[in-house]
Amino acid sequence: MLRFNSISALHAHLTAVRQAGQTIGFVPTMGALHAGHLNLIEQAREACDVVVCSIFVNPTQFNNPADLARYPRTLEQDAAQLETVGTDVLFSPSVTEMYPQPATLRFNFGALETIMEGASRPGHFNGVGLVVSKLFHLVQPDKAFFGQKDLQQVAVIKCLVRDLNFPLELIRCATVREADGLAMSSRNRLLSPKERAEAPALFQALTLAQNMLLDEATPEQAKAAVADYLDGWPAFKLDYIEAVNADSLQSVSELQPPGQTALCIAAQLGNVRLIDNVVF
Secondary structure: OEEEOOHHHHHHHHHHHHHOOOOEEEEEEOOOOOHHHHHHHHHHHHHOOEEEEEEOOOHHHOOOHHHHHHOOOOHHHHHHHHHHOOOOEEEOOOHHHHOOOOOOOOOOOHHHHOOHHHHHOOOHHHHHHHHHHHHHHHHOOOEEEEEHHHHHHHHHHHHHHHHOOOOOEEEEEOOOEOOOOOEOOHHHHHOOHHHHHHOOHHHHHHHHHHHHHHOOOOHHHHHHHHHHHHHOOOOEEEEEEEEEEOOOOOEOOOOOOOOOEEEEEEEEEOOEEEEEEEEO
16 A cells, blocks of 8 residues: 655656556545445445545534544554555645645535534535545545445535536445444544443434334424434433435425435534434
């Protein structure tokens, strides 16, 4: 595996890759890798000739400085994991390499800015748009792979690809879960042992809502049941539970055709914000 931390070195190498006619698969991450990330790498490995992974804790997408400071950074452990699944290139730039000057560009993703994560984390998706745009320009991948757990982020990046005409295929990959149902996330390692034991209640609440909808309950009934369920777990502070169209993420009042309904949930557990979703 080749490792680069400068844009110029990455550009020189990938220019040669493209000139050789090889396809590039790209998995952008913020590190603290887990099996979900490695699954994305494996899918990129199957689909493309060369697999590039970036590790960059992007400061512009954090609206809470304490959250940025607390975010786990495990670069050498991550690099070792990436080698085991056949990653060809690791790009791990510094903040000054990615942002030599403070960014002034601002993205507006319309309705996606005002719902769920957009409403709860003002400015977050502007930061996501900035860094993903930069990375897409630098890597110029043929395919980019993102996890479904961050479903709203996938919708934002889909908008970015469409509106800026990035010549790539965006691939959404299924969420990878722990044995107890908790969606794999880099933030999970910030949970205390007690919080980690309680964390699967989030997926249990999501499953409860899904089963109710499949049993012809209304979204409002399912949402109320989730709120009642999490009331039994006082460590949780529910932020939202929403039934939405899986592509637009706009609220729906009834089930959509197969594959088009998503249930999205977010809650605070101690100092850690957890999100999850199911598409059915």
